[in-house]
Amino acid sequence: MRAVAYHRFGGPEVLETVDLPTPLVGPDSVLVRVRAAGVNPVDWKVRQGHLQGLLDHVFPVVPGWDVAGVVEKVGLDTPEFQVGDEVVGYVRKDVMHGGTTAELVAAPVRTLARKPESLSWAEAGGLPLAGLTAYQALRRLGVGEGDTVLVHNAAGGVGSFAVQVARAFGARVIGTASERNHERVRGFGGEPVPYGDGMVEAVRALVPGGVDAVLDLVGGGVATTTSDVGTAGVRLASVADGSVTQLGGAYVWVRPDAADLAALGALADEGRLTVPVAATFGLEQTADAHRLSEEGHAAGKVVVTVD
Template identity: 40%
Template sequence: MKAVVVEHFGGLEEVKMADVPKPSPAKGEVLIRIRDAGVNPVDWKIGEGALKDKMPHEFPLILGWDAAGEIAEVGEGVKGFKVGDAVFAYCRKQVVRHGTFAEYIALDAKYAAIKPKSLNFAEAAAIPLVALTAWQSLFGFARLKEGDTCFISAGAGGVGSFAIQFAKWKKATVYTTASSNHHGYVKSLGADHVIDYNKEDFAEAIMKHEPQGLDVVYDCVGGSTLRASFPLVKKGGSLVSIVNFNVEELGKSYPIRTGFVFVAPNGEQLATIAGLIDQGAIKPAHTEELKLEEAVLALKKVKAGHTQGKIVLKVS
């Protein structure tokens, strides 16, 4: 099968098309014929070796962790799926090698879910990693609830766009940052207060509205944005980051809960999210579809940042 691989860590110049063996499903696995694969910042980071000390890798390494497609084969003992089912999944494995920038992937069946019926494959492929990240951060770690106030940085991004919607679904008050050309987009997702980080200090703007502090801060940016966010959280509140591994160390002097979330595959949560999408409670992210052969261009665009929504690769 054709796939986008790296044979050793390095820059985007190491990313190339290759012919690799087609996988077969083991016991408890399904083989997914991939129609579209989502592109995420972690993909170029994997290629550069940024996570080589966090998880084992093997080469040649197929990039990509998001997929939407159809069940091509069902392994022994699998229940709930049949050949031809349209599914989507976050496909990270314990050893990073077999990714989704390829025509097929064999995956533990419990990580897959039936694709939202209201979405096409491109829209569905843009969802798993970012939606699960937002879900597990806001509800798993931060325990966001109705009536809470929260700040979500980078609201127009892939994770931010779902985080805003999940927070509004829980009837929380949402503050977010976005450049002026993305204000209409994040407002359409439900953001109550949108701050242009190019024109004003987001922390000062939030404290004018919430002098008592926020219940939850969701950091999708890191760096100076994260450092300025700690004082925004009220005593006993939560700050969760998906960027800084050392967030607990940075926030230890504040009387708040801090934590880093690295998203885990979860088919049950994906099924719940699919239901919310089909009910109209959650809208898919704005999606730009490129060809699999344009993977390097897609990775360049994601690495440059400032994208609205998600980029996906059309595989078949």
């Protein structure tokens, strides 16, 4: 099969199109023919070697954890799926080796859900990791009807999902974003406030009584510096700063979860969740997709599509 892989850590230039054997399918896995694979910041951070010591690597590494595709073969005990089923998945495994920027990927059924009918292949491929991160963080915060949530980086890849999911949970959402992205935040159902100077005052003006929860998608102590805009029992969570636990908050590392992914798909099919796609690239252009993601300015998901 064709795949994009790297044999050493480095910049986008280490990515190359190669021929690799078809992945073996374990008893609780299925073989998915890839139609789209989302590119996330973690993909190029892993490629650069920043997650050594946290994840094992076996070269060549095929990057990518997000996938949307069609089941081509099933394992010995996989009653959840049949050949021909359209699926999406956050296919994170214990070892970095067989990722999703390839024609085929072996995916444990625990990482998969049925593809939302309302989403295109590219949209479905951009949903899993960022969508699950937002969904699971908001669940950890206990966000529900009547809450007011402050989301930092509300226009970003995870933030855009967090605003929509929190709204679907019945919450009011205040979102920090640069001025040029304020309309984008409004389009997702949030109320934008600026980064930096004046942010605390802007939040207090909108919510004099304080927010009920703060979701940090930026890091650098943001959750700490904005906890004073919360109620007395403000709940804190971060996906970018482990020190939030020192304040009694939750540090969230997204997990594959078929039920959570199915819930996101249901929100999409109900018209309550959209997946903004900024750009798509062919498999041989995966290095360009990584470059765009690294620049950090894409207004939506970056997705690799596979013919």
